[in-house]
Structure formats: C-alpha cells, structure tokens
Amino acid sequence: xxxxxxxxxxxxxxxxxxxxxxxxxxxxxxxxxxxxxxxxxxxxxxxxxxxxxxxxxxxxxxxxxxxxxxxxxxxxxxxxxxxxxxxxxxxxxxxxxxxxxxxxxxxxxxxxxxxxxxxxxxxxxxxxxxxxxxxxxxxxxxxxxxxxxxxxxxxxxxxxxxxxxxxxxxxxxxxxxxxxxxxxxxxxxxxxxxxxxxxxxxxxxxxxxxxxxxxxxxxxxxxxxxxxxxxxxxxxxxxxxxxxxxxxxxxxxxxxxxxxxxxxxxxxxxxxxxxxxxxxxxxxxxxxxxxxxxxxxxxxxxxxxxxxxxxxxxxxxxxxxxxxxxxxxxxxxxxxxxxx
Amino acid sequence: xxxxxxxxxxxxxxxxxxxxxxxxxxxxxxxxxxxxxxxxxxxxxxxxxxxxxxxxxxxxxxxxxxxxxxxxxxxxxxxxxxxxxxxxxxxxxxxxxxxxxxxxxxxxxxxxxxxxxxxxxxxxxxxxxxxxxxxxxxxxxxxxxxxxxxxxxxxxxxxxxxxxxxxxxxxxxxxxxxxxxxxxxxxxxxxxxxxxxxxxxxxxxxxxxxxxxxxxxxxxxxxxxxxxxxxxxxxxxxxxxxxxxxxxxxxxxxx
Numbered sequence: 001x002x003x004x005x006x007x008x009x010x011x012x013x014x015x016x017x018x019x020x021x022x023x024x025x026x027x028x029x030x031x032x033x034x035x036x037x038x039x040x041x042x043x044x045x046x047x048x049x050x051x052x053x054x055x056x057x058x059x060x061x062x063x064x065x066x067x068x069x070x071x072x073x074x075x076x077x078x079x080x081x082x083x084x085x086x087x088x089x090x091x092x093x094x095x096x097x098x099x100x101x102x103x104x105x106x107x108x109x110x111x112x113x114x115x116x117x118x119x120x121x122x123x124x125x126x127x128x129x130x131x132x133x134x135x136x137x138x139x140x141x142x143x144x145x146x147x148x149x150x151x152x153x154x155x156x157x158x159x160x161x162x163x164x165x166x167x168x169x170x171x172x173x174x175x176x177x178x179x180x181x182x183x184x185x186x187x188x189x190x191x192x193x194x195x196x197x198x199x200x201x202x203x204x205x206x207x208x209x210x211x212x213x214x215x216x217x218x219x220x221x222x223x224x225x226x227x228x229x230x231x232x233x234x235x236x237x238x239x240x241x242x243x244x245x246x247x248x249x250x251x252x253x254x255x256x257x258x259x260x261x262x263x264x265x266x267x268x269x270x271x272x273x274x275x276x277x278x279x280x281x282x283x284x285x286x287x288x289x290x291x292x293x294x295x296x297x298x299x300x301x302x303x304x305x306x307x308x309x310x311x312x313x314x315x316x317x318x319x320x321x322x323x324x325x326x327x328x329x330x331x332x333x334x335x336x337x338x339x340x
Numbered sequence: 341x342x343x344x345x346x347x348x349x350x351x352x353x354x355x356x357x358x359x360x361x362x363x364x365x366x367x368x369x370x371x372x373x374x375x376x377x378x379x380x381x382x383x384x385x386x387x388x389x390x391x392x393x394x395x396x397x398x399x400x401x402x403x404x405x406x407x408x409x410x411x412x413x414x415x416x417x418x419x420x421x422x423x424x425x426x427x428x429x430x431x432x433x434x435x436x437x438x439x440x441x442x443x444x445x446x447x448x449x450x451x452x453x454x455x456x457x458x459x460x461x462x463x464x465x466x467x468x469x470x471x472x473x474x475x476x477x478x479x480x481x482x483x484x485x486x487x488x489x490x491x492x493x494x495x496x497x498x499x500x501x502x503x504x505x506x507x508x509x510x511x512x513x514x515x516x517x518x519x520x521x522x523x524x525x526x527x528x529x530x531x532x533x534x535x536x537x538x539x540x541x542x543x544x545x546x547x548x549x550x551x552x553x554x555x556x557x558x559x560x561x562x563x564x565x566x567x568x569x570x571x572x573x574x575x576x577x578x579x580x581x582x583x584x585x586x587x588x589x590x591x592x593x594x595x
Contacts, residue, residue: 070446070447073444078439084437086354089354101445102445
C-alpha cells in the first residue's frame with residue numbers, strides 16, 4: 001500500500017530525513033517512532049504530498065507523490081499534529097466542507113458526515129462551534145475529517161498528544177477499530193502506545209531509519225539470548241560479588257552472569273542463559289541454598305522503551321563509552337527496578 | 341471550478357460568521373455616507389448660489405457628484421483592501437489549516453482563486469452600500485446610469501488587482517498584522533506613485549506614474565472603458581495571483 005524508497009528531505013542546512021526506505025502492507029497499523037525532531041512529521045508530510053521530497057520516491061496506493069499528487073491525496077486521510085479546524089465553523093459545517101474538498105457531494109456526503117460523527121463519537125457536538133470544543137473533541141473531529149472520504153491510507157501525526165489518559169485510551173481504541181478498512185501510519189513518541197496499537201514499528205532517529213520490524217520480532221531481536229535479572233542480598237552484612245557470580249554461573253544452562261551493580265550487601269546480576277533453557281527455578285534454588293536472600297528474579301524482556309533507547313542511543317553511547325562517562329551508568333538498574 | 345466555489349463559499353462563510361465582514365461593511369457605509377452627504381450639501385449650496393446670482397450654469401449630477409464620489413470610493417478602497425485580504429492565508433498558516441487544504445485533492449490555483457474571489461465578493465458587498473446612496477440620485481434627479489455602471493466596473497477591476505496583491509502578501513507571513521500592514525503600504529505606494537509624473541517627465545518617471553493604480557481609474561470614472569486601463573488592471577490581477585501561486589509552491593519547498 002505504501003512503498004518508500006530512499007526518501008530524503010533536505011533543508012537549506014540540515015537533512016531532516018535521510019534515505020528512508022520501508023513498505024507498509026494493506027490493512028496494517030504501523031507505528032512511526034522517534035524522539036522529537038527525528039523527522040517523523042517531515043516524512044508524513046512527504047507522504048501526504050504537503051512537502052515534495054528532495055530525493056527518493058514514495059508511492060502511496062500505487063501512485064507516486066510527485067507524479068500524481070492529486071490521485072494520492074484522494075486516497076489519503078491526514079491528521080496533522082494540531083487538528084486543522086476552523087474555530088468559527090460548526091462541526092457538521094466543517095465536516096461537510098472537508099467532505100466537499102475530498103470530492104463527496106449530495107446524499108453521499110450527508111451519509112458520510114453522519115457515519116463519521118457516529119464513529120468518532122462527536123454526534124453530541126454536531127452544532128457546536130469548533131473553537132469552543134475541548135482538546136479531546138477537537139482531536140476526534142480531526143480524526144473524523146481524516147476518514148470522511150473513506151481513504152485507503154490514514155496518516156496520523158501524534159493523534160494522542162495532549163489528551164488525558166481516558167481520552168488517550170478512547171482514541172487508541174478508535175484507531176484500532178479503524179484498522180483493516182484502512183492502512184494506518186501513526187507517529188508517536190509514546191512507546192507503550194506503539195506496543196498497544198501497532199503491529200509494526202518503524203523507528204527513526206535524526207532522520208535515519210534505525211529499525212523496521214514487527215513489535216514482537218523487535219523485542220526478540222534486541223534481547224538476543226534470553227536473560228534474567230537477579231537481585232541477591234546477603235543475610236548478615238557483606239556479600240562478595242565474585243562469589244555470587246561464581247555460584248550463579250555453576251547453575252546448568254547459564255552461559256554467563258554479569259554483575260551490574262552492588263549496593264551495600266545487595267548485588268544485581270544479569271544472567272544470560274542458552275536459548276530454550278529455563279533456568280529461573282535452578283537459579284532461585286542455588287541462591288537460597290547458598291544462604292543468601294533472593295530479592296528479585298525476573299525475565300529481562302525488554303520493553304519497547306529499552307529497545308528504543310538502545311537503538312536510538314547506540315551511536316551516542318558508543319562515543320560516550322570511549323570517554324569516562326561512568327557516573328550516569330549505575331543509575332540504570334535502579335530505574336528498571338522502579339519500573340517493574 | 342467546483343473546487344474554486346467550495347473554497348470561495350468557505351471564505352465567505354468565515355467572513356460573515358465572524359464580525360469582520362459586518363465591521364468592514366459598517367465602517368465603509370458610514371464613511372461613504374459621510375462623503376455622499378457632503379457632496380450633496382455642496383451641490384445644493386452651489387445650486388442655490390447660482391440661482392441667487394441669476395446665472396444658469398448647467399448642473400450635472402454625473403459630473404459633480406457621481407464622478408468625484410467614485411474617485412473617492414477608489415481611494416477609500418485602498419484602506420479597506422488590506423483588512424479584507426490579510427487573513428486569507430496568514431490565518432491558515434497560523435492555525436495549520438493550510439495543511440488540510442494542501443493535502444486535499446485540489447489544486448493550489450483553485451485555492452488561490454477561490455479565496456481571491458471571496459475577497460472580491462466581500463468588496464462588491466461594500467460597493468452595494470454606495471449603490472444604495474446613488475439610488476437617491478435616481479429618485480430625485482436624472483443622472484445618466486451608464487457612466488455609473490462603467491465606474492463600478494472600474495472599481496471592481498481596481499479592487500481585483502489590489503486584492504490579488506494582498507492575497508500574495510498574505511501568503512508570505514503567519515502574522516495577520518504584518519500581512520495587513522505590508523499590503524496597506526504597497527496599496528498606498530501604488531496610489532501615490534502618480535505624483536512622480538507631476539514634476540518629472542523622464543522615461544522612468546513616466547513608467548512609475550503609469551504603475552499607479554489611481555491614474556488608470558480616471559477613464560472609468562468618466563464613464564469610458566479604456567482598453568489600456570482594463571488591460572493594466574487585468575494584468576495586475578494575473579500577476580498577483582501568479583505570484584501567490586509561486587509563493588504557495590515555495591512554501592512547500594521551504595517549510
């Protein structure tokens with residue numbers, strides 16, 4: 001449905017999007033992920049024919065964005081970061097205007113307006129001025145205008161930004177319910193959103209494509225060998241990390257144990273095991289039998305957040321490791337602890 | 341064509357649902373009413389003086405009231421046109437709705453012409469106020485209607501040209517005030533350019549004076565459709581809209 005090949009956008013001095021290539025199949029929801037300023041909006045604007053690419057091609061629903069922009073625009077519904085609403089218009093008036101712009105007319109138009117009002121739960125604000133609507137309603141009106149002409153492709157730029165948690169859930173459910181009929185690209189910098197709504201992720205950073213894969217594959221890929229986080233505490237005072245490490249590595253199936261941090265008498269280990277071996281039970285027994293306390297034991301399935309950080313920061317940290325920037329490192333296990 | 345009309349209707353809706361249109365119409369009506377009242381008062385006083393002196397100069401409504409008043413309208417228009425055009429694109433750029441228009445299956449030119457047409461229609465509504473005043477002349481006097489119609493045609497052409505320039509300037513900024521002020525400056529300059537012709541007869545001066553939008557209105561005011569002046573205004577309209585189209589295009593490449 002969407003084919004992007006070496007798409008590039010250069011501004012006077014900066015390269016906003018640098019040779020991005022990806023494909024999206026029909027009916028998929030794809031999360032477009034990246035930190036602020038990564039080039040998400042620019043890429044989306046190129047897909048919607050708002051900006052022409054500097055180089056490369058983008059093909060939407062079989063039409064090239066440069067060659068046949070009108071055909072592409074007919075098949076795309078776009079919700080920019082701020083919903084493009086006219087504050088002086090009433091909801092239905094606005095939806096009719098957008099519908100007409102997208103080539104709808106007559107009874108068809110009326111039907112679609114009623115349909116999207118129902119679908120996006122804005123039927124109760126039909127006659128209100130858009131300028132007086134709350135942020136949540138505006139966002140939904142924005143979504144309604146994007147789907148009014150039943151487009152093949154929906155492009156949503158941060159559809160949940162600035163909403164309260166309840167509204168975020170409602171919007172996510174709405175977007176999920178739209179998949180199937182429409183191919184959806186949705187940009188966000190909120191990671192759980194991608195895990196919850198999307199089947200596929202495209203991660204970009206500083207204009208470059210970092211990874212594109214399904215959510216599950218990405219998690220598996222970033223994890224590599226299976227690993228377990230273990231926190232061990234000594235019963236009476238001191239605990240020697242090397243001793244613990246030695247003991248842990250003796251457990252069958254464990255390939256290595258890495259001491260992450262030691263705080264007083266507590267030590268944190270990341271234990272890697274061979275693929276397919278379940279070592280958690282043996283690990284727990286080993287620790288307890290040695291007379292230590294087992295404070296925590298959990299599989300280190302990386303959340304998308306960690307994958308994201310790992311992927312987007314790998315360049316930065318590679319440089320940082322050469323220089324002594326150790327102070328910030330010990331913080332990491334603590335952060336993970338509070339998360340779980 | 342359908343798309344032009346969709347955009348045009350939306351713009352008119354925006355003008356008339358907000359106080360903008362009503363404020364402009366009221367102010368214009370008041371100002372022109374005052375001009376009209378003064379012109380009539382002078383006309384009446386002159387007429388009575390002539391009667392007292394026993395002279396019987398022919399008094400002519402067309403020459404003494406309609407023609408100078410149409411000239412006045414063309415100048416008052418210079419002040420109102422920036423207020424009509426300043427929001428056309430600046431507002432869309434500020435609120436981000438330009439993204440909706442630019443990603444809809446509709447050509448840039450259709451957007452531009454639609455907006456320009458809406459501005460021209462609003463200006464025509466203002467001219468209706470003047471027609472209301474002139475109607476009194478037809479009730480109590482017997483002026484010739486043909487020069488008046490041609491005068492209106494001239495006003496519309498002149499306004500069309502200035503509105504096209506205003507539309508272009510509105511695409512250059514997100515700020516309505518800047519768009520309005522710049523348009524006003526350009527309008528004013530295009531008006532006073534004719535002064536150069538008063539003291540200088542070199543070629544450059546004649547070209548400058550020729551560019552003045554006011555001088556080209558004189559023939560229309562007299563009730564004459566001058567081919568040269570008509571072409572001048574139409575050229576300006578095309579030029580303005582052409583620059584608007586280029587500016588919108590560069591907006592895409594730059595933003």
